[in-house]
Amino acid sequence: MKLSEAKQQFIGSWGAFGTHWGINRTMAQIHALLMISADPLTQDDVMEQLDISRGNVNMNIRELISWGLVDRVILPGERKEYFSAEKDIWKVATQIIRERKKRELDPMMKLLSQLEDIDGDKKDKDVKQFISTVSGIRKFGNQADKMLDVMIKADENWILNNFLKLFKK
C-alpha cells in the first residue's frame, strides 16, 4: 500500500473512531494527521490536507491544545505558528483519561453522592431500588477513579506488565 493511501485510511478511521467516543470527527482527523506527520504543520497545511476551512481548523486545534494533545511550536524565523501532536501513545492515552476523568467522571460522582439522600420510606421498594442502583454506581465509580489515578501516574511498561502478570496464573 502506498503511504498516501495508508494515511487517508488511517485519518478516516481515526475520525470515525472518535465519533464513537464523543469526539467530533474533524478534531480526531486533525489529531490523526498531526500524529503521523514527522514535522509540525501550519493551519494552512491542515486545511489543505483535510480539505476543511480555516475556522474549522483553528477551533479544533485549540480544542486539541486544551486537551493537552497538541502543542504550538514556534519555528525561529517563521511568521506562522506550527502545531505538533504528542506521538507517544501511552502519553496520549493517559492524557485523555486524565481529561475525561476531570470533565465527566468527577462531576458524575459528585452528583451521585448527593442523590443517595432520599426523603421517604426506606422500606419502599422504589426507594430501595433507587438507592441501591445509585450507590452501586457510585462505589464502582470511586474504584474506577482510584484505578485511573494510579494508571495516570504509572509508567507504561511497569503498569501493563504488572497488570498482565496478575493473570498469567
Added chain:
Amino acid sequence: MKLSEAKQQFIGSWGAFGTHWGINRTMAQIHALLMISADPLTQDDVMEQLDISRGNVNMNIRELISWGLVDRVILPGERKEYFSAEKDIWKVATQIIRERKKRELDPMMKLLSQLEDIDGDKKDKDVKQFISTVSGIRKFGNQADKMLDVMIKADENWILNNFLKLFKK
C-alpha cells in the same frame, strides 16, 4: 430530596453522560430509568415517564437489548411485553466493555495491522513516522485488548482488589 426529583436528576445526568460516550441521550435515559425501576416496565410506561414517542422507545429498547443491557420479560397472564435492565453495575460495565471491544477496538486493530505495510523508502522520515505511530497504537491496542479480555472474565472484587494491591506499595 424527594425520590421523584432524584430520579429526574439521575436520568438527566445519565443521559448527558451518555452523549459524551457516543451513546444517544434517549437510549441512556431509558437505560437509567430501567436501572432504577424496581419492577419491569412496558413501552407505555417508558413513553409516559420520559415523555417520548412509541417509535423512539421501541427502537432504543431494541438497541439496549442488542447491547445486552436490557431483557424482555414476559409476565404470565399479561399481553404486553415488559423490560428490565441488568442492575449489577459490574455486569453492566463488563457488558459495555465487551460490546465496544467487539464493535470498535477489534476492527481498528485489524485495520492498523494492514497499514503497517507501506511501499517505499523505509528511511524516508514520513514513512518512518507513519509506521512508528501506527505500530505504537497497534501495540498499545493489543495490550489494552488483552487487559480487557481479562477484566471481562474476572470477578468484580477479585480484579479491583488485586489491581489496587499492586499500588499499595
Added chain:
DNA sequence: ATATATTTTCAAATATTATTGAAAATTCAA
C-alpha cells in the same frame, strides 16, 4: 506608525442525527 500577515471569532448555512406518528406487521385470545 503603517501595512501586511496571521489568527480568532461567530452568525449563518449545511450536514448529521434523533424523533415522531401513522401505517404495516405481528401476536394472540376467543
Added chain:
DNA sequence: TTGAATTTTCAATAATATTTGAAAATATAT
C-alpha cells in the same frame, strides 16, 4: 379464522452539531 391489542417500521420532520467564510482582532516587520 377474525379482530383487537401490541409491536415494528420508516418517511417526514425536528433538533442538534458541525462547518464555513468573511470580518474583526492581533501580531510582526519595516
